[in-house]
Amino acid sequence: MALPLVQELIFGLVLGSFVALGAVGFTLVYGLVDMINFAHGEFITIGAFAGLVAVSTGGFGLPVALVVSFLVTAVVGWGIAQLIYEPLNDAGPIPLLLTSIGAGLALRNGMRLVAGPSARYLELPSPTTYRFDELGFFFTDQQMIVVGVALAAVVALHLFLSRTMLGISMRATADNEDLALVTGIDTKRVRHVVWLISSGLAGVAGVLLAVSRSANPSTGFDQLLLILTAAILGGAGSPYGAVVGAYLLGIGISLAITFLPTAVSDFGTTMAFVVLIAVLLVRPGGIVNQEVRSS
Amino acid sequence: MTECPDAEDALDSRREFLKAAGVSAVLTTSLAGCVGTEGGGGGGDTATTAADTGGETEATDDTETEATGSTETEDTGGDTTTATEESPDKVVVGQPASLTGKWDFLQPAVTQSTDLAVSEINDAGGPLGAKFEISRRDTAVKPQQARQVVQQLLNNDNAVAINGLFSSEIVPLWDFLKQQTTPIVTPWPGTRFLDTRGGDKGTPEKMNDDGWVWRTVIGDTVHTAGAAQAMYENDFQNVGILNGTSAGERGWADSFQQAFENLGGTVTKRVEVSEGQSSYQSSLNVxxxxxxDAWALAAGLEDATTIIRDWSAGGYGKQLLLEDGLMDPDLIEAVGEEAEGAWIAAGSTQGPNYDAFKPKFSEAGDADIHTWGVAAYDATNVIALAIHRAGSTDPAAIEQHIGAVTREGGTTVSTFPEGKDALDAGDDINYEGAVTQVDFTQFGNVWGDVAVSTVSPDGFDEEFSIGADTLKQSIENY
Incomplete structure (x- = not known):
C-alpha cells in the first residue's frame, strides 16, 4: 500500500536542506551583525567552486570536499567582511545592504571572468537509488547525504550555540549587543565567528548544490530568493526559525508542484511565496514570532 | 531635509525588514538584468569586431577584441565590377551573440564559422569591394539586452544588417525589430512564430509586407515534425512532455505536441518547470x-542535465527524446551515461556543401560543430552576397536582394567568392548552403533534413534521417 505524500515530503526535505544551509548563515549575519548580506549567494558559489576544485583537481571525495569548502568559504567570507563590510559598520544597515549588493555583483562577475560562464559538473559516482515500490516512494544516497549534512550542520550549530561559551556569547550579542559588551563579551570576536560560521555553512550549501546541479557563477545567486524567503518565514535573525522556514518552504514547493494543475505546475515556487506573504500578513514575526534586536 | 531619528528602530520591525529586503531583491534583480549577472555581459556595452580573422580571433566575454592580423583586401581593383559609386570603405554587419547566459555554450561554433566566412569574404575583396566586418555584442539571450544591443549595432556601429538573434529575443521584440527596417538573417531561431511572419512574402519589390527576418536554420515546425514522425513510426503512440518556460523551450514543446497529435499520437501529460531549480524530482514524479511510452524534454543544458540526473536516479525509465538544442558535447560529458539511448532529433548539419565547409571550419579553430554553427556560415554569406547584388549598403536594398541570391534559378554557388564572381559576370546566383539548400520560402524559412541520433557516453550517433521532402507533405504554411 502506497503511503500518501511520503515521496513529496522526501523531495521537499531535500529542497529544504539546500535552502536551510544557506538560510541559517544568512540569518545569523542578520541577527548578529544587523546586516542583510546580499552577497551571501556568492559565498555559496565560492563553496561550489571550492568543492569542484577539491573533487576535480584534488581528486578528493565528497566528505573532504565538504570540509575544504567549509574552510575556504569561511576564510574568504570572513576576509570579504573584514575588507568591505566592517569598515562600514557604523554607516548603518542601508549602506551595508547596498554595499553587499555591489559586492555580490563584483564577486559574481569576477568568478565568471575567472571560471568562465559555463556550468561545471562534479565527477562523483552516480547515486544509488533505494526503492520502496510497495510503499510508493524512493530516495537516493545523494539525497540522504544532502539531508544528513544539513541536519548535522543544524545540530552542530545548536550544540555550539547552547553548549559553548562562545555560542552563548553569540546569543547574548544577538539579544542585546550593548548589554553583552557591558558584561564583558568580546563582541568583535563574536562577529568574527559569525562571519566564519555563516560563510562556512554557505560553502557547504554550495558543494551540495554543485553535486545536485552544477557549479557556475550564479549557483548561489539563483538560490538567494529562496534563502531570503526562508529566513523571513522563520523569523529573520533566528537560526532555528530559518531551518524550520527552509523545510516548510521546500515541502510547500514540492506539494504545490504535485497538486497544482500541470498546466501551471511551474508556479510551484510562486505558490510558496504566496503562502509566505499570507503567513507574514497573519504573523509578521515569522514562525518564531520574535522581533529582531535593536542595534 | 529632516533626518529620520527612528530609522534604526524602524528597521528592526519585521515590516521594515521585509520592505528593505524586498526593495533590495528587486534592485539586485534589476542590476542583474542591466549589468549582466547571470554571466550577463554589460548589456552590450562592448563590442567585438571581427574581420579577416580567419577564425583565429575568438571573441571573449565583454572584451573589446579588435580583430588582428588582417590582410587588407578593400577595393581589390577590377575584381569588384559590381561595386557602384556607393562603394564604402567597409561594411559592418551586427551580430547579437550569446557570449554569456544559458546558451553561451553554443556561441563558439557560431563565432568560428562567422569569422571563417568573413575571412573568405574579405579574401575575395568583400562585397562592393569594401572590407566586411562583423560587430559582435553580447545579448546573453535576454530580450531587453538584445533590444539594447540591436540599437547599438545599428546606431553606434552603423551595421547595415543583423546576423543573429534567438527565438527568445525575436518573439518579444518582433514589432521593434520590424520597425528597424533592417534585414536580419539569423542562424538561431526555431520558433513557430516565424513560420509565417518573416521573409519578403515572395514580393521583393513590395516592402510593406516584409517581415525582415530570415533564418538559415530549419524551424521547430520542421524538426519537431521529424521528431514526432520518428517517435510515432517507432510505435511510441503516447508521450509525456517536460519543458522549460522560456519562449524557445515552450515553443519547441508546442510544436512537437501539435505535430505528434496531428499524426494521431496522444500527449498524455505535459509538465512545465521553472528554471534554475536544485532538483526536479517533484516535477518528474508528477x-x-x-x-x-516515451517522453520528450525541452530545457536549457544545465536544467536538462539536472533533470536527466534526477530521471536516472529516480529510475523512471521510458524512451527519452531531447530537444535539438541539447545536441552538445557538454551534455555527453555531464550525463552521457545517464542519457544513453535517448533520442535527439535535430536539423541535419550536413547540407549540400557541408563537406567543403567542414575541413575549413576544423582548420579555423577548435569549437565543437553544431547545426547553428554551420547555419551561421550560411547567414554571413547570404548577407554579403545580398549586399553585393544590391550594389548598395542601404538595408532596404539588401533586404530586397536576399531572395534573389538564394532562391532557385541562376548559377549555383556555395561560397562568397563563387557568388561574387558570378554576380560580377552578370549572372543570377542561387546560394546553396553548408547546412541546407538555403532556398528561402516566402516567409524567410528554409527546409532541411531531420537527423535522429541516439545519445551514448561517447557522443551522438546518427541513426536515421527524415528527408525534407517527406516533411513538406505534412506542413502547410512555412
Whole structure:
C-alpha cells in the first residue's frame, strides 16, 4: 500500500536542506551583525567552486570536499567582511545592504571572468537509488547525504550555540549587543565567528548544490530568493526559525508542484511565496514570532 | 531635509525588514538584468569586431577584441565590377551573440564559422569591394539586452544588417525589430512564430509586407515534425512532455505536441518547470504518474542535465527524446551515461556543401560543430552576397536582394567568392548552403533534413534521417 505524500515530503526535505544551509548563515549575519548580506549567494558559489576544485583537481571525495569548502568559504567570507563590510559598520544597515549588493555583483562577475560562464559538473559516482515500490516512494544516497549534512550542520550549530561559551556569547550579542559588551563579551570576536560560521555553512550549501546541479557563477545567486524567503518565514535573525522556514518552504514547493494543475505546475515556487506573504500578513514575526534586536 | 531619528528602530520591525529586503531583491534583480549577472555581459556595452580573422580571433566575454592580423583586401581593383559609386570603405554587419547566459555554450561554433566566412569574404575583396566586418555584442539571450544591443549595432556601429538573434529575443521584440527596417538573417531561431511572419512574402519589390527576418536554420515546425514522425513510426503512440518556460523551450514543446497529435499520437501529460531549480524530482514524479511510452524534454543544458540526473536516479525509465538544442558535447560529458539511448532529433548539419565547409571550419579553430554553427556560415554569406547584388549598403536594398541570391534559378554557388564572381559576370546566383539548400520560402524559412541520433557516453550517433521532402507533405504554411 502506497503511503500518501511520503515521496513529496522526501523531495521537499531535500529542497529544504539546500535552502536551510544557506538560510541559517544568512540569518545569523542578520541577527548578529544587523546586516542583510546580499552577497551571501556568492559565498555559496565560492563553496561550489571550492568543492569542484577539491573533487576535480584534488581528486578528493565528497566528505573532504565538504570540509575544504567549509574552510575556504569561511576564510574568504570572513576576509570579504573584514575588507568591505566592517569598515562600514557604523554607516548603518542601508549602506551595508547596498554595499553587499555591489559586492555580490563584483564577486559574481569576477568568478565568471575567472571560471568562465559555463556550468561545471562534479565527477562523483552516480547515486544509488533505494526503492520502496510497495510503499510508493524512493530516495537516493545523494539525497540522504544532502539531508544528513544539513541536519548535522543544524545540530552542530545548536550544540555550539547552547553548549559553548562562545555560542552563548553569540546569543547574548544577538539579544542585546550593548548589554553583552557591558558584561564583558568580546563582541568583535563574536562577529568574527559569525562571519566564519555563516560563510562556512554557505560553502557547504554550495558543494551540495554543485553535486545536485552544477557549479557556475550564479549557483548561489539563483538560490538567494529562496534563502531570503526562508529566513523571513522563520523569523529573520533566528537560526532555528530559518531551518524550520527552509523545510516548510521546500515541502510547500514540492506539494504545490504535485497538486497544482500541470498546466501551471511551474508556479510551484510562486505558490510558496504566496503562502509566505499570507503567513507574514497573519504573523509578521515569522514562525518564531520574535522581533529582531535593536542595534 | 529632516533626518529620520527612528530609522534604526524602524528597521528592526519585521515590516521594515521585509520592505528593505524586498526593495533590495528587486534592485539586485534589476542590476542583474542591466549589468549582466547571470554571466550577463554589460548589456552590450562592448563590442567585438571581427574581420579577416580567419577564425583565429575568438571573441571573449565583454572584451573589446579588435580583430588582428588582417590582410587588407578593400577595393581589390577590377575584381569588384559590381561595386557602384556607393562603394564604402567597409561594411559592418551586427551580430547579437550569446557570449554569456544559458546558451553561451553554443556561441563558439557560431563565432568560428562567422569569422571563417568573413575571412573568405574579405579574401575575395568583400562585397562592393569594401572590407566586411562583423560587430559582435553580447545579448546573453535576454530580450531587453538584445533590444539594447540591436540599437547599438545599428546606431553606434552603423551595421547595415543583423546576423543573429534567438527565438527568445525575436518573439518579444518582433514589432521593434520590424520597425528597424533592417534585414536580419539569423542562424538561431526555431520558433513557430516565424513560420509565417518573416521573409519578403515572395514580393521583393513590395516592402510593406516584409517581415525582415530570415533564418538559415530549419524551424521547430520542421524538426519537431521529424521528431514526432520518428517517435510515432517507432510505435511510441503516447508521450509525456517536460519543458522549460522560456519562449524557445515552450515553443519547441508546442510544436512537437501539435505535430505528434496531428499524426494521431496522444500527449498524455505535459509538465512545465521553472528554471534554475536544485532538483526536479517533484516535477518528474508528477509527469511519470501518467501512462505513456516515451517522453520528450525541452530545457536549457544545465536544467536538462539536472533533470536527466534526477530521471536516472529516480529510475523512471521510458524512451527519452531531447530537444535539438541539447545536441552538445557538454551534455555527453555531464550525463552521457545517464542519457544513453535517448533520442535527439535535430536539423541535419550536413547540407549540400557541408563537406567543403567542414575541413575549413576544423582548420579555423577548435569549437565543437553544431547545426547553428554551420547555419551561421550560411547567414554571413547570404548577407554579403545580398549586399553585393544590391550594389548598395542601404538595408532596404539588401533586404530586397536576399531572395534573389538564394532562391532557385541562376548559377549555383556555395561560397562568397563563387557568388561574387558570378554576380560580377552578370549572372543570377542561387546560394546553396553548408547546412541546407538555403532556398528561402516566402516567409524567410528554409527546409532541411531531420537527423535522429541516439545519445551514448561517447557522443551522438546518427541513426536515421527524415528527408525534407517527406516533411513538406505534412506542413502547410512555412
Amino acid at each position: 509527469l511519470f504518474q501518467a501512462d505513456f
